[in-house]
Amino acid sequence: MSQVPADDPLARLRAATQARIGLGRAGHALPTRACLSFDLGHARARDAVWTPLDTDAVTAKVDGWPVCMVHSQAPDRATYLRRPDLGRNLAGAADLPSGPFDLSIIIGDGLSSRAAQAHGAALALDLRRRLPGWSLAPLVLAQQARVALGDPIAAAMGARFALMLIGERPGLSAADSLGAYLTIDPRPGRMDSERNCVSNIRPPHGLSIAQAGEKLAWLLMEGRRIGATGIALKDAAPTKDRPHVHHQSHAADPARPSAGQAVAGGDGDGGAFPP
Amino acid sequence: MYRIDLAGTRHCFPDLKALLAAATPLRSGDQLAGIAAQSEEARVAARHILADLPLKTFLSETVVPYEDDEVTRLIIDRHDPAAFAPVASLTVGEFRDWLLNDKVRARELSALSPGLTAEMVAALSKLMRNQDLIAVARKARVVSRFRTSIGLRGRLAVRLQPNHPTDDPAGIAASILDGLLHGSGDAVIGINPATDNVDGAITLLHLIDDLRLRYAIPTQSCVLTHVTNSLQAIERGAPVDLVFQSVAGTEGANRGFGIDLALLAEAHDAALSLKRGSIGQDVMYFETGQGSALSAGAHHGVDQQTLEVRAQAVARAFNPLLVNSVVGFIGPEYLYDGRQIIRAGLEDHFTGKLLGLPMGVDVCYTNHAEADQNDMDNLLTLLGVAGVSFVIGVPGADDIMLNYQSTSFHDALYVRDVLGVRPAPEFEAWLGNMGMLDTHGRVAPRDIATLPLARAIADQRFMTP
Numbered sequence: 001m002s003q004v005p006a007d008d009p010l011a012r013l014r015a016a017t018q019a020r021i022g023l024g025r026a027g028h029a030l031p032t033r034a035c036l037s038f039d040l041g042h043a044r045a046r047d048a049v050w051t052p053l054d055t056d057a058v059t060a061k062v063d064g065w066p067v068c069m070v071h072s073q074a075p076d077r078a079t080y081l082r083r084p085d086l087g088r089n090l091a092g093a094a095d096l097p098s099g100p101f102d103l104s105i106i107i108g109d110g111l112s113s114r115a116a117q118a119h120g121a122a123l124a125l126d127l128r129r130r131l132p133g134w135s136l137a138p139l140v141l142a143q144q145a146r147v148a149l150g151d152p153i154a155a156a157m158g159a160r161f162a163l164m165l166i167g168e169r170p171g172l173s174a175a176d177s178l179g180a181y182l183t184i185d186p187r188p189g190r191m192d193s194e195r196n197c198v199s200n201i202r203p204p205h206g207l208s209i210a211q212a213g214e215k216l217a218w219l220l221m222e223g224r225r226i227g228a229t230g231i232a233l234k235d236a237a238p239t240k241d242r243p244h245v246h247h248q249s250h251a252a253d254p255a256r257p258s259a260g261q262a263v264a265g266g267d268g269d270g271g272a273f274p275p
Numbered sequence: 276m277y278r279i280d281l282a283g284t285r286h287c288f289p290d291l292k293a294l295l296a297a298a299t300p301l302r303s304g305d306q307l308a309g310i311a312a313q314s315e316e317a318r319v320a321a322r323h324i325l326a327d328l329p330l331k332t333f334l335s336e337t338v339v340p341y342e343d344d345e346v347t348r349l350i351i352d353r354h355d356p357a358a359f360a361p362v363a364s365l366t367v368g369e370f371r372d373w374l375l376n377d378k379v380r381a382r383e384l385s386a387l388s389p390g391l392t393a394e395m396v397a398a399l400s401k402l403m404r405n406q407d408l409i410a411v412a413r414k415a416r417v418v419s420r421f422r423t424s425i426g427l428r429g430r431l432a433v434r435l436q437p438n439h440p441t442d443d444p445a446g447i448a449a450s451i452l453d454g455l456l457h458g459s460g461d462a463v464i465g466i467n468p469a470t471d472n473v474d475g476a477i478t479l480l481h482l483i484d485d486l487r488l489r490y491a492i493p494t495q496s497c498v499l500t501h502v503t504n505s506l507q508a509i510e511r512g513a514p515v516d517l518v519f520q521s522v523a524g525t526e527g528a529n530r531g532f533g534i535d536l537a538l539l540a541e542a543h544d545a546a547l548s549l550k551r552g553s554i555g556q557d558v559m560y561f562e563t564g565q566g567s568a569l570s571a572g573a574h575h576g577v578d579q580q581t582l583e584v585r586a587q588a589v590a591r592a593f594n595p596l597l598v599n600s601v602v603g604f605i606g607p608e609y610l611y612d613g614r615q616i617i618r619a620g621l622e623d624h625f626t627g628k629l630l631g632l633p634m635g636v637d638v639c640y641t642n643h644a645e646a647d648q649n650d651m652d653n654l655l656t657l658l659g660v661a662g663v664s665f666v667i668g669v670p671g672a673d674d675i676m677l678n679y680q681s682t683s684f685h686d687a688l689y690v691r692d693v694l695g696v697r698p699a700p701e702f703e704a705w706l707g708n709m710g711m712l713d714t715h716g717r718v719a720p721r722d723i724a725t726l727p728l729a730r731a732i733a734d735q736r737f738m739t740p
Contacts, residue, residue, distance in 0.1 A: 013448060111643050172673040
């Protein structure tokens with residue numbers, strides 16, 4: 001017997017949270033409908049992890065921007081999940097044009113190909129509009145990618161900045177959240193504290209493309225001005241942006257991510273853990 | 276060098292940490308670190324050697340050098356030889372048999388725990404099947420107190436975890452109300468803040484404390500922010516009941532968390548000075564998780580389960596009210612699937628209890644692990660049988676801030692019902708006074724709209740930050 005409260009005092013509070021409150025009870029358990037709703041969220045998150053990035057679909061959305069394809073050293077998803085180290089290294093000799101460029105934008109599948117596919121191209125185009133005068137490298141689509149895969153890619157192209165747009169670890173209610181990671185003078189061995197992240201890019205529930213584009217453009221211009229990304233740049237960010245803009249300092253906190261990363265959810269391999 | 280000839284094959288392990296790593300049940304984190312057993316046969320060979328190893332070995336041989344690591348020094352320096360005496364002559368295998376004996380009960384286990392080092396307990400657990408981990412943990416009794424009693428026999432508490440992605444007070448209050456109406460919150464009402472700063476933490480501390488005082492809820496509050504933030508909050512007069520910190524099993528990994536033992540001691544003293552507990556002054560809350568040291572690049576080639584027990588040894592030094600492993604949170608590169616998560620959850624609970632910790636477990640997983648809610652049902656039920664002190668309660672098992680799945684308020688009701696365990700006594704009495712229990716003492720599935728608590732909280736106004 002499922003019992004859903006008739007006059008629900010939670011109703012007034014429910015608008016304040018997406019948490020699954022006031023679900024009712026069947027005995028001590030969840031009512032059938034709440035169970036199925038949970039299962040749907042989990043299924044969508046699982047599919048976001050395991051569905052390969054459709055590179056053709058992304059290429060069709062980039063308005064003629066030249067595109068390069070790369071792959072990390074993780075040959076498949078099962079290996080990718082077990083070996084984050086392989087996801088940070090480029091496979092073989094990638095055929096990338098050498099710059100110099102001001103900025104290399106990389107769209108990586110990360111842990112949610114859905115996020116990369118849904119928002120990656122739109123955000124890249126938004127940024128192109130906001131950065132007149134910047135020389136942009138061909139767009140790179142990266143498969144089985146971790147955040148740090150952007151370093152060897154941008155280094156190979158001689159780009160001053162690497163911007164990795166990558167699918168964040170999917171949650172039950174948010175399977176298509178994109179994270180953006182900015183690194184100056186990218187090269188293998190860059191530490192997470194040297195990056196800035198704008199997380200939870202997920203219109204219409206999270207940051208919109210325009211909001212994310214505005215923050216990232218500010219970070220790029222300010223980063224170029226002060227010659228740094230990471231902690232120094234984070235501290236210069238307008239206070240109102242702080243919840244969504246953070247450096248990647250934290251040592252991986254297995255127990256809980258520190259706040260910024262929690263909102264971030266985001267380095268493409270689990271929010272709490274730098275890739 | 277440790278070696279054994281088994282069924283015509285010679286197996287060699289260069290040192291103690293290699294032996295411990297090889298003896299560990301398979302998990303992806305040890306594979307990632309390149310220290311897992313080379314074969315199934317090698318794993319069993321390592322266990323054979325381990326079974327014959329005297330427990331005393333762990334007092335003279337360390338897995339992380341004493342000179343280099345303050346966690347090792349803590350473990351060795353705090354070892355109590357008198358408490359150790361009853362088992363001092365045993366090997367690891369004999370110790371397992373001793374623990375499983377009927378005559379060894381809660382009193383013997385409590386007396387023994389100061390005599391056990393983290394590495395002894397880790398080695399022991401590698402020889403134990405899941406049922407052994409359950410059977411021995413079930414015998415242990417560790418009770419801690421602040422405003423409720425945690426760990427009494429026949430009781431199972433719940434940490435109410437009302438997280439919100441923007442720390443919105445009304446959103447958090449909604450989840451707190453939902454949890455209270457399901458009989459959750461007796462371990463702690465503990466928020467992981469989305470914004471990591473002192474002002475935010477203080478706002479949230481006042482939010483919980485005001486609710487607690489207004490409705491006379493016998494529980495404690497905690498904002499799970501960095502220990503340095505809690506120290507500042509205390510200095511600024513905020514109502515800090517429990518100081519939280521994530522801890523790891525090596526000095527280097529703790530440095531990655533921005534802590535050391537001296538800082539934890541300072542925070543412990545600061546929280547004690549507030550004297551906010553009513554029935555006890557256990558003021559610390561620690562979380563741990565297998566894989567943290569590897570993730571921080573500070574694992575010294577030691578397997579993740581041994582390091583987890585060392586993290587528990589850190590927690591033990593500060594008389595915590597609550598300690599839990601966040602077992603499946605760290606992701607599949609450390610615990611790949613439901614099977615590995617379940618094993619690790621049982622290990623962490625067992626080793627913590629044997630060391631004398633008030634152990635709970637965040638029974639949880641992420642969406643990129645090969646696990647689902649059925650695995651969590653299994654682990655929750657097994658831990659309930661093992662006598663887990665507390666579990667986590669999240670609305671609908673979906674943490675919308677940390678993006679992972681834990682156990683729900685409903686899950687807590689389920690496990691209390693099927694195992695006949697009850698909330699902490701102080702909290703249970705409050706539930707009764709609030710009209711939330713039926714004649715059998717169960718949280719009644721009634722029309723919550725009629726409950727005065729529900730009305731009162733729902734009608735309350737909350738500030739928007």
